[in-house]
Structure formats: structure tokens, C-alpha cells
Amino acid sequence: MELSKNYIPGTVEEKWYQHWMSKNYFKSFPDERPAFTIVIPPPNVTGVLHMGHTLNETVQDILARKARMSGFNVCWVPGSDHASIATEAKVVDMLKKEKGIDKKNLSREEFLKYAFEWKEKYGNIIYSQIEKLGCSVDWDRVSFTMDDHYYKAVIKVFVDLYKKGLIYRGARMINWDTAAKTALSDEEVEYKDVMGKLYYIKYPLNPSEEGVLQSSTAEDFIVIATQRPETIMGDVALCANPNDDRYTHLKGKKFLVPLINKEVPVIFDEYVDKDFGTGILKITPAHDINDFNIGLKHHLPVVDTLNEDGTLSEAAQIHIGEDRFVARKKIVEELREKGLLVKEEEYTTRLGYSQRTNVVVEPKISTQWFVKMKDLAKPALDEVLTENINIHPKDKFTATYKYWLENVKDWCISRQLWWGQQIPAWYDEEGKIYVAETEEEAIGQWSIVNSEKNSDSEIHNSSFTTDHSPLPTPHLTRDEDVLDTWFSSWLWPIEVFNGITQPDNKEINYYYPTSVLVTGQDIIFFWVARMIMAGMEFRNEKPFNDVYFTGMVRDKLGRKMSKSLGNSPDLLNLIHEYGADAVRFGIMISSPAGNDLLFDESSLEQGKHFNNKLWNALKLVKMWEENQAVGNGEGAMVNGEWAIQWFESRLSEARNEVDILMNQFRLSEALKTIYSLIWNDFCSWYLEWIKPEFGKPIDPAVYEKTVLFFDELLQMLHPFMPFITEEIYHLLKGRNDDLIVKQFSAAHKPDVDILKSGDKLKALITAIRDARNKNNLKPKESISLFIETTDEISYQPLKNILSKQVNADAILFNEKPVESSVTIVVGNEKIYLLSDAETDTEAQKEKLNKDLQYLKGFLISVDRKLSNDKFVQNAKPQVIELERKKKSDAEEKIRIIEQSLATIG
């Protein structure tokens, strides 16, 4: 079979994915083997996968494939997240732009139909991307956070927590998204520094109050500073610090809110910073969390001057219906005209923006549903602190995890949206709440409550009536809101195995807890912490053993990937251009765990080159398949045996290193190790060492061994680059099995002595090549080598390799060349290169002098240590011994070099 010049990934990748699927390699059923379970962090169905997902899925696939080749029953569950607010915002936007439909004009059912269509479209794109990337997920297990059983699980959990008293309904200050018209959790708000203005506004004294100000002031007003003049209509008090002498005399006085002349009292609270602004704070409980708290403390009313969409409400009295930012400008103008605006200052402030719609978030009083977090947080914290769950990298995230859980606040879980699980709460005409899994159950509860009420009233009326008229049909209305998307995601590792809806099924018992969670560090609180809470609360067991945090993917300038910057590449394009293996390689090679990844296409280029290197190694070995020596191996490499022993040891050494690195989740380093093993040790050294001269046959035993080595390298690389490795595995030799399921054998112990010989040989070759280079000896010009050594025997097995690698036609030991030659020093041995060509003695001298200088400096530093009494007294014996050896080695080398220099003259 003719192999193409370069590796072409496209059809190969398609072919093998289909093959693996047809063999059901990705499918998993509970059996006797140990389980290795991964649940995919379900991507939001808001759009297509970006580079962050690519990194995540690649890491998971590497772990899954490695586990599969190590005898585990691997189950990787794919899926997607309905992403309540994010998706709803996209659908609303799409409807408006593409169909001219306003959500207001749709019924809930109609809207959900569109939303499901959207989910179908983007969900499928996401799944096809996961497939193209080569992810070995079990496609029979695709889960979605709004699947029927999943929906039921969420409802069940809500009811359960409500019954336990862990869910309550209450009026709180929440973050309000005026575009999506919904509450946001604290985590959904992003703060940005913005230039704003601080306005100083006069509040006049109520004219009905007389002579309250000290005569020295002589003015009947006080000045407050605010960034948000449009909220003054919601003011209910002015507040000063009780220790602020400037204002203590104002106690009991009343002032007027400008423009609307509403009377507000002066109160005192230590919360107020005397040194900020004027030292007086206006209290607007409806629109600021701190004001709200002060309001509660001082029993002040709440005046909400904003509508849900961010326009001013009737309570504002003026500018009703105008957007808050428009109203701000107008109010400032009006204040200025009335002479009530004292001054404006430039001021940098941090404003909260909605993560989903990017509008400025308004603090707003609202009745919402909350989860009490304190009791849930405790066990979740313990799991991590006791290292029952291991976080990687540990140092970086354990502290933040601990801090968040120790200071956790109640979780606002209701959202004023349609896309999501509708809150299972019903209200009767009196506003009484019934929380139940179904409407029937809610009605049942209502009946019980109302019949109790009837019997209560019977007792109190003390009128004995016997005719029990049937209870009237209840008019229950269901809560319109849906649940926060994370209130469904936190059940993910459990409910993908139906562990909430059927708590004792075979699957959940086998696959749970899952093995490892791979996710971005940005959702440690949103998701990771809450999954641990859910695991502990609903199954009394952690959801996963390990958590691997990937960093954020940035562009090569360190900027976040974003659509507006246009620096977020399209995954399918990249796969098309480089191949999935190269994309996986490129993204993994530069991605240490937990560090941000600076994405640069040049690393994909490197991956592509690596593919080609493997391809060419295949071509070389294939050539030998047809051209093997018969009989006693005439023309074969005599030193194949030694090369084989060396590579066997090198391979074992690397296998052990890679295993350790993989167990520590240091995947990037593991890949680097494999890359270097294949490119340098296998291709540049081993294959060159055993390669017969052109046209000559190879020794069959060497050939067979080489194929086995190649197999093992492919196996090591397969988790990282699955397609090309499977392809080469099959092209290398006719096979009945597939690489993807080939089980790792135990790694051997490397032979340390032979590795040392290998290092020596490599150093020798490099030094001689360097000398050739520096002396302008063309590769084709043959040389004779004269080696001065006390250990001639150790050279015997290396001789043939050495002469081939440096193009030497003769190697002589402990003889001096008669003619002038190039002299170099490698280790403790002096080597002469003799050739017919002119040699440049100046270049040699230069090199030798440089080495000499280095060695003398080195010797001084060693001597300094050894002549230091304290060092000799305190250092460990091995360390001293080592220094002595360094000293004698250096002295020996210096002697040889000086001798050489003398010879050259």
C-alpha cells in the first residue's frame, strides 16, 4: 500500500470514530469491573462550543481513554444545560430580530416551543462538535437538564428542601436585571469600574420647622452626595453618624426631598462614614442594600420608585415611565435650574452588570424563593478540607472554596422567566402557599387545611351542625417563576443516573460517586460547591473523588476570548484546518492544570507537525516490513541488540514518568514527555541507530521489536491523539484488535546502567557532530576517530552506532593520530578527529579555551565549598562526597584540555 507523503487527518478521523461507535466501545453498563465515571459539565445550549469547552472536553477524553486502557469500565455521560436565563435571553433576542415577535405577545407554551426548537438546534451543534473532537462519550446517555425525569427530580428536590425548612419565601434585596426582568443571584452579577459622577444636592429644611439650624450656619438646608439622583424620590430619611458633631443638632428635624418636597426625618447610624461626601447619607431602602438594612433597623418605609423594566414608577411622582438613566439627566438639570445642585465631582465607581444581558443591575426589593445555605455548606466544606474530595491544583482553590462556604449567603433560586423548571408552589385566594410535586397534591393539601379550618370554626362557634357541605373547588394559581438554572445543575452527577427520581437503582449505585469532575475554575461556587452540597444532602455521599480545574482560555496577548474582539476561533474550522488530534495536542501542550491558557494557533501547527513525524516514522518502518534479512541477518545492523536494550529502558523510564504525571493530573507535562520520547528518543536516536544503509535489509528480530516499541508509543499517545494513533496502529501491521481498548501492560524497571551508556553515547555523538560543524567538515566527508579512554570495553557495543552517526570509517582506541587533527574533550575522554580536509585549529582552540574557562570557574566554586570548614562539618556525607567527585572530575578535565591545547600549539 502506498502511503501518502504527509498525514491527512480528515477522512481518517471520520472513519475511526464511526468504527469505535460501531464496536460500542463508548457504551457502558454496570459490570464486575471498577467504574470510571465522568459526567460532562453540560455546556449551555446558548450557542456553540468555544475554546474553553474544547480544553475541558479534551482533558476529560484523555482521562477517559487512559482509564479505558487501564481496565476500567469507563462511562462518560454527555449532555447539555438549559441555562435558563442565558438561553431565554438569546431566544427572546432571536424572536425579535428574526421573526419580529415580542415575548410579551406569546403565551408561556408558545414561547417554550420556540425555546425547545432553539435547544434542539444548538444542542445538536454542540454534540457534533464533541464528536468531531473525538470524545469517547456514551451517546446512549445524552442528558439534558430539562428532560422529563430530570424536571421531576428538580421539583422533588424543591419540595423535599421546602419540607425540611431549607427553602423559604421572603422579601429581600435582590439583584434585578431590567432587561430580562428577573432576579439574579449574586454570582450572576459582574462588577466593572466605571467613571461616574458624584452629585452634591441641597435638601431644604422643612419650612414648618423653625430656627433649628444654628445661626452661624444661616442656611436652611443640608447637602448630601449621591451618584444616583434619580433615586431621591425614594428617600425616606437622611442619616448622619451619631459621633459627627457637625450634625448632632439636627436630631428630630425634618427636611424636604427636592423636586417632590417630601418630608424626611434625620436619623443617626454609625454606618455612615463621616469623611465621605458631606457626611450625610440619604436613605433609599428600595434601591440600595445598605440603605435597606438601615431602613430595617430604623423601621423606615420602603418606597420603590422603579418599574421592573428600569423605568420610574408612579411612586417616583415625577418622570414616571422614563428610563432611569434618562430621568437621571433630567433631574440633574432640574436641580441645577432650581439652584439645588451644589457641585458635581468625577468619581470612579464599581457598577454591577448582568452576566447574561449586560445591563446595569438594580438592587431591588422583591419577594423571592431562597435556599438556606448554612446547613448545606458545612458537610460540603468538610469533604474538601478532609481531602475526601481532592481539588487540583489544590493550593490555588482550597482557600477560596473555604472562604466562600464559610461566608455563604442564602441562595435566591426564583427567576422571573419561563425557560426552566416552574416552581412547584400554588397559592390560594388568600395567598396561602402549597408546595407539592403536582397540582393534585397541592389541592389535596388545600383540602386538608380547609377542612381543618372548618372543623376549627365549628368548635369555636360551638354550634353543632351535622351537614358537612362539600368543600368548594379551590382556585389555586401556580407560581409563575422558574428555578435558577444551577438549582437543576447541582443535581447533575446524581440525576443523569436517575439517582433522585429512583434513589436505589442499579446505575446510581454502580457509577456514583463519579471519578473526576473537569471544569473551569470560574464556576467553583455556582456549580462545584453546590454539587457537593447536593451530593451530601441527597445521597449522603460526595459526587466525585477529584476535581480538576482548568484555567481560562485567553488569546496569545492574554485577553479574554470574546466575540467582540473576534479572537475566539471556531472549533470546527480549526479541526478542519489542523485535524482534531492537532487541536487536542495544541490545546493540551500549553495548558498546565489551573493556569490560564494562552491560546496560540502555532501550537496547533506544532501538533500538525507531530502528526507528520509519526506518519513518517510509520513510512520508514513499513519499508522494512518488506525488506527483512533472511537467514543470519546479512547486512543488518550488528548493534541492533544494544539499541533495543537501550530503548526498552528509555521507554520504561518514560512510562513510569508519564504514569506519575497522569495520576497527578499533570497532563500537559505528560504529553510533553511522550512528545519528546517519540520525537527525540525514538525517531532521532533509536530509529537512526537501527536504520540499515539504504536498500539493505533489516534484521527480522530488530524489526519485530521495533514494531512492538511503536505499538507501545502509540498506546501511550492514544489518549491525547486518538485518531492518528489508531490509524497507525492498524497500518503498521494487520490487526484484529483496536488500540482504543488495548490494555496497558505493567511497565518494566529501566536498566540504569544502560541508560547511562545511552546518555554517554548521545553526548559523544553530539560533541563530535559539533566539532565537525565548527570545522566545516561536510557530512559526507568521512573521519577517523581516536579515543583515549581507560574503559575501552564499554565502547564495544556502541562502536558501530557511533561510527554510523558521525560518519567515521574507523575508530581506534588509545592511539594518537600521527597527523594534525581536531581535538575535543567529552566527559573525561579525549577524542581526536582525523580527516583529509583542512581543519581550523583556531576554532578548536577557541572551543577548548571556553570549556577550560568554564571548568576553572566551576572548580573555584567547588573548592570554595570544600575548603569551608562549616560546610564539611554540617553537610550530609553524600553531599560532601559528591563535591569531592565534582572536584576530581573537573581537575581531570582541565588536565586533559590543557594537554590538548598544548598539542595544538
Add this chain to the structure above:
RNA sequence: GGGAGCAUAGCUCAGUUGGUUUAGAGCAUCUGCCUUACAAGCAGAGGGUCCGCGGUUCGAACCCGUGUGCUCCCACCA
């Protein structure tokens, strides 16, 4: 304002409880090669005040203090 992390070659990063040389890798750079697996390649080379300062130690890239710079998280003073 509170906390965490980082700072090593042009770039991205390793560097294990302080001692294997005067610190390593990949990429990039430079030099020479179209040598029959591979120019998407081969061979070789150059490149570092381990952020500054101070301390502990016989010995510091590593430990301690301090300064500077960057990143992130939390809080959210009108």
C-alpha cells in the same frame, strides 16, 4: 477595603522535603545541510542579575521579611 496566587531564556512553562556542576524543556531565533521516513525535516549553536532589597543557612530559584509589578476572588461607602 479583605484575601489568594504569580514573577525563571524573546514567548509559554518545568524546576519534588534547600545540596547531581555556574538553572532545564518546547516554541521562536541564528548557522550549516534538498543526507532515499520526514524541509511540516535533519545536524548544530547562541540566549538567563531565577523581579529589586534585606535576612536565615556551611549552602537559597526554593525558606523568612520587605518593596515593586501583574492576575484572580470576595466585599460594594453614598
